Amino acid sequence: xxxxxxxxxxxxxxxxxxxxxxxxxxxxxxxxxxxxxxxxxxxxxxxxxxxxxxxxxxxxxxxxxxxxxxxxxxxxxxxxxxxxxxxxxxxxxxxxxxxxxxxxxxxxxxxxxxxxxxxxxxxxxxxxxxxxxxxxxxxxxxxxxxxxxxxxxxxxxxxxxxxxxxxxxxxxxxxxxxxxxxxxxxxxxxxxxxxxxxxxxxxxxxxxxxxxxx
Amino acid sequence: xxxxxxxxxxxxxxxxxxxxxxxxxxxxxxxxxxxxxxxxxxxxxxxxxxxxxxxxxxxxxxxxxxxxxxxxxxxxxxxxxxxxxxxxxxxxxxxxxxxxxxxxxxxxxxxxxxxxxxxxxxxxxxxxxxxxxxxxxxxxxxxxxxxxxxxxxxxxxxxxxxxxxxxxxxxxxxxxxxxxxxxxxxxxxxxxxxxxxxxxxxxxxxxxxxxxxxxxxxxxxxxxxxxxxxxxxxxxxxxxxxxxxxxxxxxxxxxxxxxxxxxxxxxxxxxxxxxxxxxxxxxxxxxxxxxxxxxxxxxxxxxxxxxxxxxxxxxxxxxxxxxxxxxxxxxxxxxxxxxxxxxxxxxxxxxxxxxxxxxxxxxxxxxxxxxxxxxxxxxxxxxxxxxxxxxxxxxxxxxxxxxxxxxxxxxxxxxxxxxxxxxxxxxxxxxxxxxxxxxxxxxxxxxxxxxxxxxxxxxxxxxxxxxxxxxxxxxxxxxxxxxx
Numbered sequence: 001x002x003x004x005x006x007x008x009x010x011x012x013x014x015x016x017x018x019x020x021x022x023x024x025x026x027x028x029x030x031x032x033x034x035x036x037x038x039x040x041x042x043x044x045x046x047x048x049x050x051x052x053x054x055x056x057x058x059x060x061x062x063x064x065x066x067x068x069x070x071x072x073x074x075x076x077x078x079x080x081x082x083x084x085x086x087x088x089x090x091x092x093x094x095x096x097x098x099x100x101x102x103x104x105x106x107x108x109x110x111x112x113x114x115x116x117x118x119x120x121x122x123x124x125x126x127x128x129x130x131x132x133x134x135x136x137x138x139x140x141x142x143x144x145x146x147x148x149x150x151x152x153x154x155x156x157x158x159x160x161x162x163x164x165x166x167x168x169x170x171x172x173x174x175x176x177x178x179x180x181x182x183x184x185x186x187x188x189x190x191x192x193x194x195x196x197x198x199x200x201x202x203x204x205x206x207x208x209x210x211x212x213x214x
Numbered sequence: 215x216x217x218x219x220x221x222x223x224x225x226x227x228x229x230x231x232x233x234x235x236x237x238x239x240x241x242x243x244x245x246x247x248x249x250x251x252x253x254x255x256x257x258x259x260x261x262x263x264x265x266x267x268x269x270x271x272x273x274x275x276x277x278x279x280x281x282x283x284x285x286x287x288x289x290x291x292x293x294x295x296x297x298x299x300x301x302x303x304x305x306x307x308x309x310x311x312x313x314x315x316x317x318x319x320x321x322x323x324x325x326x327x328x329x330x331x332x333x334x335x336x337x338x339x340x341x342x343x344x345x346x347x348x349x350x351x352x353x354x355x356x357x358x359x360x361x362x363x364x365x366x367x368x369x370x371x372x373x374x375x376x377x378x379x380x381x382x383x384x385x386x387x388x389x390x391x392x393x394x395x396x397x398x399x400x401x402x403x404x405x406x407x408x409x410x411x412x413x414x415x416x417x418x419x420x421x422x423x424x425x426x427x428x429x430x431x432x433x434x435x436x437x438x439x440x441x442x443x444x445x446x447x448x449x450x451x452x453x454x455x456x457x458x459x460x461x462x463x464x465x466x467x468x469x470x471x472x473x474x475x476x477x478x479x480x481x482x483x484x485x486x487x488x489x490x491x492x493x494x495x496x497x498x499x500x501x502x503x504x505x506x507x508x509x510x511x512x513x514x515x516x517x518x519x520x521x522x523x524x525x526x527x528x529x530x531x532x533x534x535x536x537x538x539x540x541x542x543x544x545x546x547x548x549x550x551x552x553x554x555x556x557x558x559x560x561x562x563x564x565x566x567x568x569x570x571x572x573x574x575x576x577x578x579x580x581x582x583x584x585x586x587x588x589x590x591x592x593x594x595x596x597x598x599x600x601x602x603x604x605x606x607x608x609x610x611x612x613x614x615x616x617x618x619x620x621x622x623x624x625x626x627x628x629x630x631x632x633x634x635x636x637x638x639x640x641x642x643x644x645x646x647x648x649x650x651x652x653x654x655x656x657x658x659x660x661x662x663x664x665x666x667x668x669x670x671x672x673x674x675x676x677x678x679x680x681x682x683x684x685x686x687x688x689x690x691x692x693x694x695x696x697x698x
Contacts, residue, residue, distance in 0.1 A: 009515035011555070015522045022526070059507070084510065111521035113529060 001124050002046040005030040006037035006063060007082070008055045012107075016050060019113060032056070034066035041074055048078035048124035052107075053090060064090050071102070078123035082107050086133045099165070099205045103129035118170075128165025128205045135163040150192050158185040163208045167201050271454055280457035283464050286342040287393045290467060291386040293338070297331055298379045305376075322366030328375035329353060332475040335378070345468055350374075350477045351485060370478070378474040385470065389463035396456035403449025407442055490672040497669060508566055516559040523552035571610065579609040583636055586617055592624050592632055600638040604695045611673060612636065612645045615666055615691045619647035622662065627651025627687055638695065646690040653685035666691070 003025055007013040010032075017027050028044035031037050033055050041049055049070065053063040067079045080103035081094060091104045103123040109131060110116045119129035151159060154175075161171045172182045186204075190197050195207045274280055304324040311317030329350070336347045350371040355362040366372070402409065527548035530541050575582040580598035587594035603609065616634060623629045629651035636645045657663045657679055667677040675693035 009511050011519045012515045015519035019522055019526065054510075107518060108521075111518060111525055113522060113525040114534065 001025045001048060001121065002028050002044065003120070003124075004028050004037065004040045004044060004046045004049045006032070006034070006040075006049065006055065006066070007052045008032045009052075012052075016110070020117075023117060034062040037063075037066050038069060038073075041070055041077055045074070046077055048080060048101075048120055050080050050120065051082065053081055053083045053087075061090065064093065067094060068096075071098075075101070077101070078126065079103065080105065080120055080123045080129060082110070086131065086137055088134065088137055091130070091134050095206070095209060099128045099209070101126045101128075103165075104134055105129065105131045106133055122165060127167070127201050130164045130205065132160065132164060135160050151189060155185050155189050155192075158182060159189050159208065162186065162189070162204055165201060165205050274457045275453050277457070280460065282342045283457070283460045284393055284397065286338065287386065287389045287460055287463055287467075289338060289342070290335070290382075291390040293334065294379055294382050294386050297334075298383060301328055301331075301376060301379060318363060318367065322363050322369075325369055325372035325376070326353065326366050327372075328379075329369060329372040330375075332371070332375040332378065335471060336475055339468065339471060343464055343468065347468070347471050347476050350475065351481045374474045378470065381474070382467065382470060385463070385466055389460070389467070392463060393456070393460045396452050396459050400449050400452030400456055403445050404453055406445045406449065410442070490668075493668045494672040497665075497672075505566070505570065508562075508569075512562045513559050513566065516555050516562065520552045520555035520559065523548040523555065527552065572613070575606075575609060575613055578603055579612055579636055582609070582613050583616060583634060586613070586620065587632075587634055590620060590624065590632070592629060594620070595631075595633045596635075597633070598636045600636060600643070602638065604638065604643050604693075608643060608673060608693055608695060611669065611675075612643060612691065612693060615670065616645050616647060618662065618666060619689050619691075622655070622689075623647055623649035623651055623687065627653070627655070627685070629685075629687075641695050643693045643695050644690055645693075646688065648686060648688045650686045652683075653681045653687045654683040655679055655681035655687050655689065663689070 003020055005013060005016050005020075005027060007016060007030070013030050013032065017030050020027050028046050029036075029040035031040050037049065037051060040046075049067075051063045051067050053061055055062040064081060067081050070077060070079055078101035079094075081090075082105055083090060084107055086106065094102055094104055101123055103119055105116070105119060109119075122129050148156065148159075157175060158171055161174060166174070168179055168182045168186065172179045175182070187197070189195070193208075301324065304327070305321070308317055308321035308324055311320060333349070336349065339345050339347055353365070353369060353371070355365040527545045530545035530548065533540065572582055572585070574585050578600070580600055583596055583598060587596050604612075616636070620632065620634065623632050627649050629649035631650045633648040634646070635648075636643070638644075655663060657667055657677070663677065663679060670677050670691055670693065673693055675691060678690045678692070679687075681687040681689070
C-alpha cells in the first residue's frame with residue numbers, strides 16, 4: 001500500500017511511519033498540515049491517506065476539511081481520519097455522500113496495531129472503517145430505541161459491526177460464528193429495519209447510518 | 215519655600231505653561247533615593263513659578279488667560295440661568311404629568327438631558343479654562359422600555375447635573391458681579407483723568423453747588439490733583455486684583471463641576487473592577503486552552519506512541535500466524551522505545567504540572583523563588599524579606615511574575631547578572647527583577663509585559679518598568695496585601 005500521513009505531533013507521526021514501514025508498506029510522505037497533505041496526495045497518488053483532524057493553524061478541523069476536499073479531487077484515494085474525540089458531526093460531514101473509502105477512528109484505536117492496519121487496508125480497498133465509539137453513539141441515540149429494541153442482542157452486535165464497515169467474513173470471525181449465521185442475521189436486520197438489502201459493504205454502511213441518523 | 219505640585223490637584227495647561235518658561239535659576243533635583251534605588255530621577259518644581267511675584271502681578275491683567283476667565287464667568291452665568299429655567303420648566307411640566315402615561319418618560323428624558331447638558335459646561339471649561347473635567351460613566355439603559363424608564367429616572371449623573379445647575383447659580387451670580395465690578399470700576403478709576411478730560415462732568419449736589427468732578431466721596435469732590443491720583447491708584451489696584459478675583463471664582467466653579475459633573479469615585483472603581491474581571495476571565499480561559507494543547511500535543515501523543523510500541527512488541531511475542539516464529543530482537547527494540555517514550559512523557563507531565571502550580575510554592579514564596587533562581591542558567595542574587603506570608607493566591611501571582619521576568623532577562627535581555635528581590639513591607643508585597651542586559655524593555659500592546667501588567671492589575675497591583683536602551687533594566691511588581 002502507498003500511504004500518506006498527515007499528523008502534527010511529531011512523535012505520533014514518526015511512530016506511524018515506523019509502524020507502517022515495518023509492515024512493508026510505503027509511506028510516500030509524512031506531513032504536518034492540511035496544505036502539505038493536499039500537495040502530497042496530488043504528487044504521490046497514494047492508496048490511502050491517514051489524516052489527523054486537528055492540525056495547525058487553528059487546531060480545530062483543518063484535517064477534516066482537507067479530507068473532504070480530497071474526496072472530491074482524488075476519489076480513488078481512501079481517507080482514514082483520526083480524531084481525538086468522537087464528533088458525530090464530523091463523521092456526518094465526512095460520510096455525507098458516500099462511505100466508500102472512508103474511515104473515522106479515534107486516535108487511541110491506533111494503539112491496537114492490528115486493528116488499525118486492518119481498517120487502513122479496508123479503506124484503501126474502498127471499504128469503510130468506522131470507530132465502534134462512533135457507532136455506539138449513533139446506536140445509543142434514543143430516537144430509534146424502540147426499533148433497535150426489536151433486534152435480538154446478537155443482531156445488534158452484527159448491526160454494530162456492519163456499521164463499522166466490516167465484511168461478513170470479518171464479522172463472523174469477530175463474533176466466532178459461521179458466515180452463514182452472519183448472513184442470516186444481516187437478512188433479519190434488514191427486514192426488521194425496512195432497509196433495502198445490499199451486498200456492498202459500504203453501501204450497507206450508508207444504509208444503516210442513514211437509518212440510524214434519520 | 216517652594217510649591218511642590220500637589221498630585222491630587224490636576225494641573226491645567228496654563229499652570230504647565232507657567233512652569234515651563236525658561237528661567238536661569240530653575241533647577242531639577244536628581245535624587246539618589248535608596249528606596250527607588252540607583253538612578254531614580256525626580257524633578258521638583260522650583261521656586262514660586264518661573265517669574266517672581268511682583269512681575270506676575272503686574273502682567274496678569276494683560277494676559278489672555280484673564281480675558282478667557284472673564285469670558286468664562288460671564289458665559290457660565292448666562293448659560294446656567296438659561297439652562298436652569300429650561301430644566302425647571304421641564305420638571306415642572308413633567309412631574310404633574312406623571313399621573314398620565316406621558317409624564318414619567320418625559321421626566322426620564324429631562325433627567326437624561328440634564329446629564330448631557332453637563333457636557334456643555336465641561337466643554338466650556340475645556341475651551342476657556344483649559345481644564346479637563348473627565349466625563350462621568352456613560353448612560354447604560356437596562357433592556358426593555360421599563361428598563362429604560364427606570365434607568366433614566368434613576369440616573370444619578372442626571373440628577374447631579376440638575377443639582378449642579380441649582381447650586382451653581384449663586385456662585386456664578388456672585389462671580390459675574392465680582393468680576394465685572396472689579397474690572398469695570400477698576401478701569402473707570404484708572405482712566406479717571408482721561409475721562410474727566412473727555413466728558414468734563416458737572417455735578418450739582420443738594421445745596422446747588424456745582425462741581426467739576428465725576429466722583430464724589432462724601433462731601434469731597436475728587437478734583438484736586440492728589441485726589442485724582444488717589445483714584446487712579448485705587449483703580450490700578452482694582453485692575454491688578456481683578457484677574458485674581460475672577461480666577462478664584464473659576465476655581466470654585468471647577469471644584470463644583472468636578473464634584474457634580476465628573477465621574478463618581480465608586481463608579482470608577484466599579485468600572486475598573488469590571489475591566490479587570492474580564493481580563494482575569496480571558497486570562498484563565500487562555501491558560502486552560504494552553505494546558506489542553508500542551509497535554510494533547512505533548513504527553514498524550516507520546517503515550518499513544520508508547521502504546522503503539524508495546525502493541526507491536528505484543529505482536530512479536532504473540533504472532534497471529536501460528537507458523538510465524540517469535541522475533542525477540544524486534545520485541546526488545548519496541549519495548550526499549552516504549553520505555554524511552556514513557557520517560558519523556560513523565561518529564562513533560564512533571565513540567566506541565568509545575569507550570570500550573572509548583573509544589574514548593576506551598577512552602578512560601580521565598581522557598582519557591584529559591585528553587586526558581588537555582589534553576590536559572592545565569593547567576594542570580596536573591597534577597598527575600600517576607601515576615602508574614604501573604605495569601606496563597608498572591609504568592610502564586612508573584613511567583614509567576616518573577617518567573618516570567620527572569621525568563622525575559624535571560625532570553626531577551628541577554629543579561630549576565632540578575633538580582634531578584636521579594637520584600638513585604640506592611641501591606642505591600644514588592645517583587646523586583648534587575649538585570650544588566652541590553653534594556654529597552656517596553657510595555658507594548660499585546661506584549662509579555664503588558665500581559666503581566668494586566669494580570670497584576672486584577673489584584674490591584676502595579677507593574678513598573680525602568681529600562682533605558684543599553685540597560686540596566688529594573689522591573690518591579692507591587693501588590694497590595696489585603697488581610698481580609
